Amino acid sequence: xxxxxxxxxxxxxxxxxxxxxxxxxxxxxxxxxxxxxxxxxxxxxxxxxxxxxxxxxxxxxxxxxxxxxxxxxxxxxxxxxxxxxxxxxxxxxxxxxxxxxxxxxxxxxxxxxxxxxxxxxxxxxxxxxxxxxxxxxxxxxxxxxxxxxxxxxxxxxxxxxxxxxxxxxxxxxxxxxxxxxxxxxxxxxxxxxxxxxxxxxxxxxxxxxxxxxxxxxxxxxxxxxxxxx
Numbered sequence: 001x002x003x004x005x006x007x008x009x010x011x012x013x014x015x016x017x018x019x020x021x022x023x024x025x026x027x028x029x030x031x032x033x034x035x036x037x038x039x040x041x042x043x044x045x046x047x048x049x050x051x052x053x054x055x056x057x058x059x060x061x062x063x064x065x066x067x068x069x070x071x072x073x074x075x076x077x078x079x080x081x082x083x084x085x086x087x088x089x090x091x092x093x094x095x096x097x098x099x100x101x102x103x104x105x106x107x108x109x110x111x112x113x114x115x116x117x118x119x120x121x122x123x124x125x126x127x128x129x130x131x132x133x134x135x136x137x138x139x140x141x142x143x144x145x146x147x148x149x150x151x152x153x154x155x156x157x158x159x160x161x162x163x164x165x166x167x168x169x170x171x172x173x174x175x176x177x178x179x180x181x182x183x184x185x186x187x188x189x190x191x192x193x194x195x196x197x198x199x200x201x202x203x204x205x206x207x208x209x210x211x212x213x214x215x216x217x218x219x220x221x222x223x224x225x226x227x228x229x
Contacts, residue, residue: 002046003026003075004073005212006030006111006115007077008032010049011037011041014080014181017202017205018204019031019047022078023044026046027076029047029048030070031048033051035052050066054107055110056110057110060110060111064118075119076214077129078129078208078212079128079130081111085099085148087144088144097150100151101147101154104148104151104154104155105154105158116162120171125169126171129212130158130175133148133152133177134178134226136148136150137156156175159173174222177224177225178204178225182198182200182201186198198227203225
């Protein structure tokens with residue numbers, strides 16, 4: 001049976017590159033997208049697309065359950081749903097912080113928890129990859145990104161806690177930390193930037209896929225990919 005991976009946020013700029021990478025490496029890919037999301041995935045017999053509102057805990061649990069029912073050998077997951085906003089302490093209300101928590105942490109936790117429980121119960125180990133952010137590690141970089149930085153800091157703590165809980169079961173959660181990803185959206189918002197210094201989605205996809213190899217244990221679970229920045 002093919003190796004299988006669950007990818008959330010699969011229709012995004014990074015998600016598309018990650019999906020393509022795993023398909024190229026011979027994985028059965030279960031790509032999860034938001035309901036009514038327009039996507040343009042290639043025709044591939046190894047690709048299954050599922051719709052789910054991952055901000056709903058029950059919906060997230062159900063899509064994980066359905067995926068394991070269909071692919072019992074699933075041992076890898078890449079959780080990419082998230083978003084970005086700017087604002088310093090003066091301009092950022094708690095409501096705006098809460099929105100970032102919802103977008104970046106809730107969507108991750110709702111999927112990571114049932115995934116971890118299934119990986120724990122089947123006893124074959126597992127690999128999860130989450131997406132962190134440089135401003136959550138470097139306070140100066142996060143000064144104008146309060147809500148975003150706080151929400152992403154929870155991703156690192158979640159990974160630490162998952163690794164403590166999964167240590168004896170060969171369940172490893174890694175956090176990939178990009179700087180600026182070279183996407184059409186980022187180019188449009190920063191037209192005068194040096195795009196060559198940014199991280200290519202394909203480079204991130206390679207790092208993410210490598211972190212999902214079940215036969216090797218990553219030396220580092222925080223993987224910084226900063227390009228030339």
